[in-house]
Amino acid sequence: DAGITQSPRHKVTETGTPVTLRCHQTENHRYMYWYRQDPGHGLRLIHYSYGVKDTDKGEVSDGYSVSRSKTEDFLLTLESATSSQTSVYFCAIRETGVGLSFTEAFFGQGTRLTVV
């Protein structure tokens, strides 16, 4: 158990409204990630963070922003939700081996977001 909690677990929102998803970790990991999972696409990287206030875009970042003001929390915001953002969102932390030779990710339970 890597101590990752996502909230909320389920949310239904209307098109055009802002939505914020929260990822909380208890083990002081440096790296945190937000992915979305859709049928046929596996997990696609939205944004990631490599430290407090250090974030970068992933492969599907349009329409999303993130913030990391403290180590334990990584927030994902949908500025103006659209139906195409209906998905399951996963937060992950990364553990790194000696000399950065390999990386392993541990995931939260996911947030199912429906935009109507």
Add this chain to the structure above:
Amino acid sequence: TQLLEQSPQFLSIQEGENLTVYCNSSSVFSSLQWYRQEPGEGPVLLVTVVTGGEVKKLKRLTFQFGDARKDSSLHITAAQPGDTGLYLCAGAPGNNDMRFGAGTRLTVKP
């Protein structure tokens, strides 16, 4: 085009059969990981392969990393219904990000 291409996308077999799923890329990775995901849950790490040509065994699962470190395979011997799930490969193309393939959805019928 995804950085990591997995095949097949779907696989349905009978209990007791053997199977192999593949993860391929044109990029070189320092390591690749395999995860299994069950419905309603996040992916769970199965194994990490680090050295080109490496073979790792986890009970009935055998993982191989290609010599050029661009591809990997997962072989399951005598599949069981409990092996049903989505199998994902993943790698880190840079120092900070982590990318996943689209996955192979395996169904093992009793």
